[in-house]
Amino acid sequence: MKYFxxxxxxFCVVLVGVxxxxxxxxxxxxVDENYTKFSQEAGSLIIGTSTASQGISPQILEEEFSEFNxxxxxxxxxxxxxxxxxxxxYLNAIKxxxxxPTTKGQFILSISPASFTSVKNLDATALRxxxxxxxxxxxxxxxxxxxxxxxxxxxxxxLYNAIYPTNKWDNLVVHANGWNEFKLxxxxxxxxxxxxxxxxxxxLEFQTKFIKDQEFSNLRLQSFIxxxxxxxxxxxxxxxxxxxTSEMLALENKKWKNFDAQFDSIAKAKNVPxxxxxxxxxxxxxxxxxxxxxxxxxxxxxxxxEDIKKIIPTNTAKN
Amino acid sequence: xxxxSFEFLYFFPIIIIGFYLIPNRFRxxxxxxxxxxxxxxxxxxxxxxxxxxxxxxxxxxxKMYAAATKKIKKLCLATSITINVGILIAFKYLFxxxxxxxxxxxxxxxxxxxxxxxxxxxxSQILLPIGISFYTFQTMSYSIEVYRGTIKPEKHLGIxxxxxxxxxxxxxxxxxxxxxxxxQLRKKVSLNLRTxxxxxxxxxxxFFLKVVVADRLGIxxxxxxxxxxxxxxxxxxxxxFFFCFQIYYDFSAYTSIAIGAAxxxxxxxxxxxxxxxxxxSSTEFWKRWHISLMQWMRDYVYRPLVIHLKMNRLSAVLIVxxxxxxxxxxxxxxVVWSMLNALLLIAEVSTNPIRKWLFKxxxxxxxxxxxxxxxxxxxxxxxxxxxxxSSSIEAAxxxxxxxxxxxxxxxxxxxxxxxxxxxxxxxxxxQTIHYYKGNNRVYELVIDKAHYIKWISYFGYILIIxxxxxxxxxxxxxxxx
Numbered sequence: 001m002k003y004f005x006x007x008x009x010x011f012c013v014v015l016v017g018v019x020x021x022x023x024x025x026x027x028x029x030x031v032d033e034n035y036t037k038f039s040q041e042a043g044s045l046i047i048g049t050s051t052a053s054q055g056i057s058p059q060i061l062e063e064e065f066s067e068f069n070x071x072x073x074x075x076x077x078x079x080x081x082x083x084x085x086x087x088x089x090y091l092n093a094i095k096x097x098x099x100x101p102t103t104k105g106q107f108i109l110s111i112s113p114a115s116f117t118s119v120k121n122l123d124a125t126a127l128r129x130x131x132x133x134x135x136x137x138x139x140x141x142x143x144x145x146x147x148x149x150x151x152x153x154x155x156x157x158x159l160y161n162a163i164y165p166t167n168k169w170d171n172l173v174v175h176a177n178g179w180n181e182f183k184l185x186x187x188x189x190x191x192x193x194x195x196x197x198x199x200x201x202x203x204l205e206f207q208t209k210f211i212k213d214q215e216f217s218n219l220r221l222q223s224f225i226x227x228x229x230x231x232x233x234x235x236x237x238x239x240x241x242x243x244x245t246s247e248m249l250a251l252e253n254k255k256w257k258n259f260d261a262q263f264d265s266i267a268k269a270k271n272v273p274x275x276x277x278x279x280x281x282x283x284x285x286x287x288x289x290x291x292x293x294x295x296x297x298x299x300x301x302x303x304x305x306e307d308i309k310k311i312i313p314t315n316t317a318k319n
Numbered sequence: 320x321x322x323x324s325f326e327f328l329y330f331f332p333i334i335i336i337g338f339y340l341i342p343n344r345f346r347x348x349x350x351x352x353x354x355x356x357x358x359x360x361x362x363x364x365x366x367x368x369x370x371x372x373x374x375x376x377x378x379x380x381x382k383m384y385a386a387a388t389k390k391i392k393k394l395c396l397a398t399s400i401t402i403n404v405g406i407l408i409a410f411k412y413l414f415x416x417x418x419x420x421x422x423x424x425x426x427x428x429x430x431x432x433x434x435x436x437x438x439x440x441x442x443s444q445i446l447l448p449i450g451i452s453f454y455t456f457q458t459m460s461y462s463i464e465v466y467r468g469t470i471k472p473e474k475h476l477g478i479x480x481x482x483x484x485x486x487x488x489x490x491x492x493x494x495x496x497x498x499x500x501x502x503q504l505r506k507k508v509s510l511n512l513r514t515x516x517x518x519x520x521x522x523x524x525x526f527f528l529k530v531v532v533a534d535r536l537g538i539x540x541x542x543x544x545x546x547x548x549x550x551x552x553x554x555x556x557x558x559x560f561f562f563c564f565q566i567y568y569d570f571s572a573y574t575s576i577a578i579g580a581a582x583x584x585x586x587x588x589x590x591x592x593x594x595x596x597x598x599x600s601s602t603e604f605w606k607r608w609h610i611s612l613m614q615w616m617r618d619y620v621y622r623p624l625v626i627h628l629k630m631n632r633l634s635a636v637l638i639v640x641x642x643x644x645x646x647x648x649x650x651x652x653x654v655v656w657s658m659l660n661a662l663l664l665i666a667e668v669s670t671n672p673i674r675k676w677l678f679k680x681x682x683x684x685x686x687x688x689x690x691x692x693x694x695x696x697x698x699x700x701x702x703x704x705x706x707x708x709s710s711s712i713e714a715a716x717x718x719x720x721x722x723x724x725x726x727x728x729x730x731x732x733x734x735x736x737x738x739x740x741x742x743x744x745x746x747x748x749x750q751t752i753h754y755y756k757g758n759n760r761v762y763e764l765v766i767d768k769a770h771y772i773k774w775i776s777y778f779g780y781i782l783i784i785x786x787x788x789x790x791x792x793x794x795x796x797x798x799x800x
Contacts, residue, residue, distance in 0.1 A: 004512050008519075011777055018785045152325070152790060158535075160786040166735050 020148070023155075025162035027146030030174070031155060032167060034079055034135065037178035039145040041099045043071025044235065046178075047090075047227070048110025050080035051242040055292040056108065057301045058177040064305035068312075070106040071099065071235065076178035079135065081114035086224040088128065089136035094227060097142045098234060105235030108304075109227065110242055111263055112278075113256045116221055117214035127219055173294075181294045182287055191287065199288040204247055207290075211255050228270050238308060239267050243277040243300065245289045273311045275304065320360040322576045323529050330357065331580065334486075338584055343507045347477050350584075354486035358449075361490070365448040368406055373483045375402045376458040380465045380472035380479075392466060399462035403455040410448050415649030450490030452646055456615055458483055461497040463619055470498050478504050487580040491573045493591045493611035500586075508585035513766070518582030520762035523780060525575030530788040532745045533569035536561040538789075539742060542732050544708055547718035552726035555718060559701045562708050564746050567596065570609070571758060578759065592758040596750065599692035601664045604700070616643060637661050647707070652715060656707040663699055741787065 027035075046056045058074035077097060078084055098105065118127055131137050141149035157167055170186035184191045231237045241260070244252075252259065260276055267274035277300075284296035292300055320326045334353045341349050358366050379399040386392040408416070461482070464470045473479040482501050488494075543549070543558020574591040581588045591610050598604035605613055616639045624635040637658070644657025678688050702719065709715035731739060756763055765776050 001510075001512065004516075011781070014778065015781045015785070018781050022785055155790050158787045158789055164737075166737055 019159075022159040022162050023148055023151045024146055026151055026155065026159060027148075029162065030165055030168045031151065033172060033174050033180050034083075034154070035147070035150060036174055036176050037075060037077050037079065038139070038142050038150045039147050040073060040075060040176075041143045042073060042075035042077065042097050042105075043099055043102050044074035044106040045094065045097065045231075046074065046076040046078055046108045046110065047084075047094065048078040048108075048240075048242075049084055049112060049115055050078070050180075051112060051244070051290055051292070052076070052078035052108070052110035052240075053080065053178070054180045054182050055242050055297045055300055056110070056240075056304065057175075057179050057181070057298055059175070059179070060298060060301040061106070061108075061305060064302065064309075065106060068106075069104065071102045071104050073177060074106065076175075076180070078110060078178075081112075081117075083135050085115050085117070086220045086227060087131050087136075088223055089131045089134065091223055091227050091230065093136040093142050095230065096140070102234050105231070107231040107235055107237045109224070109231075109237060109239050111224075111239055112241060112244075113211075113216070113252050113259055116216055116224070117211075118217040118220065119213060120215045122217070122219075124219055127217070179297075181297065182291060183294045184287065196287055200245075200286075203288040203290060204251070207248065207251055211251065214255075216256060225266065225270070228266075228272060232270070232272070236312060237270075237272045239263060239272055239274040240304065241274075241276045241278045243280065243282045243284050243292070245286060248289050249278055273308070275307055275311075277304075320357055322573065322580075323526060326360060335583055339510050346508070347475075347481050347504065350486070351477055351481045351484060354481065354484040354489060357486040358484065358489060361449050368410070368448055368451070369454060369484060370480075372403055372406060372455055372458050373480045375399055376462050376483070377473070377476055377479045379462050381474070383462070383465050384472045396462055396466040400459055403459050407451060407455050410451055412645070412649050419651070453492045453494055454483055454489060456494050456612075456646075460494070460615060460619065464497055470501070473497070473501055475505075485581075485586075487577040488588055491570070491577070492609075493574060493577065493589045494615050495589060495611070499589060503586050511585065514585060515583050517762045517766060518579040518584075520765055521579030521582060521759075522576050523579075524761045525572040525577075525579060526788075527780070527784060528568045528572035528575065528749065530790075531783060532749055533565050533572055534789040535738065535745065535787075536565040536568070536742055538738070539733055540565050540708070544718065546732075547709065547714050548721050549732075550721070550726040551729040551732060552722055552724055553728050554730045554732045555722040557730050559705050559718075559722065561742065562704055563596070563697070563701050564749075566704065566707070567592075568749065575758070575761070590759050594753050594757055596697065597693070597754065598696055599689045601660065601667045601696055601699075604696055605660075605664065612643070612646070633665055636665055640664075651712055652706045652709055655712055655715070656703050659703040659706070660700075663703075745787075 044058075044061075046052055046058060046061075053076055056076060056078075058076050062070075062072060062074050075097070077094065084090055118130075122130070135150075135154050138153040139147075139149045141147055161167060170188045171183050171191065173181040173183060175181060228237055228239075241263070260279070264274055264276075282300075284300055285293050286296070287293050320330060330353075334350070337349050337353075338346055355366060355369075358369060376399050379395045383392050383395040386395060461470075461473075461479075465472050473482065478501065481504055482495075482497060485495075485500070485504070540558055540562045543555055544562075547555070549555055571592050578588045578590070589611055593607040593610065595604055595607040598607055620642055621635050621639045624630040624638060625632060630638075640657045640661030641654060644654035647653040647657070705718050705722075706712065706715045709718055733739065752761060752764065765773055768776070
């Protein structure tokens with residue numbers, strides 16, 4: 001009996017030891033495109049879906065606003081429309097992501113219809129159940145490095161990748177501040193015109209199909225408003241709608257006709273600026289119709305910074 | 320809670336330690352509380368349904384046994400079946416039936432708005448009580464057996480509740496019979512280290528099947544089935560091939576863990592699989608696949624139809640398979656999958672004499688006949704399972720059409736040859752082990768071996784699980800049924 005228990009304990013100890021060793025090994029290299037968003041405390045945040053994740057560089061914002069003394073670091077905490085739609089769990093993650101004493105943060109809340117959709121007729125219980133299966137519902141640690149909570153619950157592939165990584169794509173550069181930079185040219189692959197045409201076609205097809213089954217969720221809208229209320233206590237809040245191609249805009253406008261007007265009125269009611277780049281004729285380049293490529297993302301972030309500077313009362317913000 | 324979750328890693332040892340420390344007469348209570356806790360982590364409020372089903376069958380069983388007339392007995396049985404089937408219909412099939420009815424009316428030109436209904440149906444799938452088909456079938460089998468007089472009703476409400484809610488097999492079977500499980504729950508269990516070790520090895524095998532093999536295959540399968548009109552026909556064939564093994568290993572993994580967990584506590588659960596993919600005929604396959612469900616159908620649907628209602632066997636088989644299809648889920652895709660298999664079974668049984676005569680005439684070697692039978696059964700199963708996996712019948716037809724359209728030979732749709740290689744490798748390893756040891760004697764590979772072989776196996780297992788396991792904590796496929 002005693003020997004049996006000792007054997008079992010040894011088995012468990014070795015299992016746990018080997019498991020944590022490999023998790024640690026994974027954390028020292030490339031984990032996945034989202035890991036760096038969960039491995040530090042933040043003073044300022046970029047929130048939203050993949051368009052913001054790839055389209056806004058925290059580093060440029062930090063540089064542009066260096067004289068404003070916003071709390072650092074700024075982290076791009078936007079993931080994608082499947083994982084980071086506005087909701088109870090995203091708000092909880094934001095609360096836990098921020099450094100405790102943050103009162104002068106800069107918070108960019110990116111919006112698009114995709115941030116507010118859900119399957120039709122979902123009530124709060126059903127929505128909560130679905131949200132619990134996503135990253136923000138699965139983990140409770142949003143700041144540790146190494147983040148074993150993230151790796152054990154969200155690392156989607158086997159740990160042998162710690163020794164021989166197979167999930168890294170050189171064209172997507174994952175920055176320590178959470179920005180996912182998409183490069184058309186990398187050491188291993190150069191994106192061709194055919195790729196771009198195909199991706200745009202696939203994205204449009206996917207979005208057309210996706211939008212059909214979705215409706216605007218008032219539960220998500222409520223969470224978005226709560227997010228604004230919370231973040232306003234911790235710094236300056238700004239709502240942004242990212243630039244996108246005319247085809248995508250037409251698709252979104254067809255389904256949600258009053259989207260811009262609705263958020264315009266929310267912004268006014270909450271007294272936060274709303275910068276809408278979706279309707280503007282801009283020359284930013286995307287690789288699939290919605291996500292900005294590296295150069296355009298940097299250019300857009302600079303444009304965004306300039307526009308923010310124009311609307312934030314300089315004397316208050318610089319204090 | 321899922322067997323492959325971190326919660327189970329602390330839940331199970333606590334249950335086992337408590338089980339052996341607590342005096343025998345209170346163990347039922349410990350296990351019952353544990354089982355209810357196990358279920359509430361998955362479905363906090365819907366446990367009331369489980370309790371309702373338990374109470375109904377408990378009291379119906381007692382009433383039936385004490386009934387003075389056959390009429391009262393029948394009334395009690397009818398009450399039990401009506402309530403259990405009612406629960407199933409209300410929570411699993413109501414929207415499906417109404418949406419199907421609306422579609423039927425639309426076929427005859429009567430349009431009713433079904434958009435919201437379809438969405439409600441979708442929501443009912445999200446909130447579907449886990450394991451509902453398993454525990455309602457288990458409680459119904461109890462009532463039927465009491466009615467038939469083959470077992471006496473269980474007087475102890477706690478032990479009966481444990482029979483319904485016993486956590487290893489609560490959410491995905493095996494669908495146990497009262498005559499097998501109830502006496503075991505009543506008896507005194509003494510600690511037997513060999514049985515405990517045997518159970519732990521079976522659980523470890525189940526975890527391996529789930530997190531290393533089934534979930535790995537699932538990645539490729541998800542990719543293939545999300546693009547049924549893909550021009551890569553070979554990748555679609557491979558997707559279908561992998562799905563056969565994914566669903567088998569996923570369900571077999573659950574069964575192995577359930578049987579192993581029960582073994583650790585000194586209980587024996589019935590087997591659910593017996594090397595089904597080595598079957599050389601459809602008849603053989605259905606005796607080896609999801610055994611507890613097929614035996615349930617045989618005893619409570621097929622035999623009553625043939626013996627009591629004098630229905631011809633062919634019609635009875637069609638009805639049984641129709642019910643099997645619906646049992647799997649509220650979608651016609653399951654019914655099509657099941658009926659395709661029913662048709663094969665009927666064709667096989669009715670052509671048996673001719674085929675035997677033909678093979679004899681052609682003097683074909685027995686091995687060749689078996690090989691041909693195996694190839695045909697497996698290929699047929701693979702095609703029929705495309706309906707099982709597809710989101711709709713239309714999508715399944717598109718998938719099959721694309722599969723048989725000569726297209727590109729590209730198979731690496733995940734962009735990862737290592738994963739593809741590992742998928743084949745693990746299928747090969749598991750099938751070889753199953754071939755020699757069957758589904759249920761895998762522990763023999765280790766249990767009586769020399770100490771050093773055992774330790775090498777245990778550490779090798781740790782490395783394989785850690786390095787090649789997937790941390791997806793995916794639900795078992797059969798949870799949704």
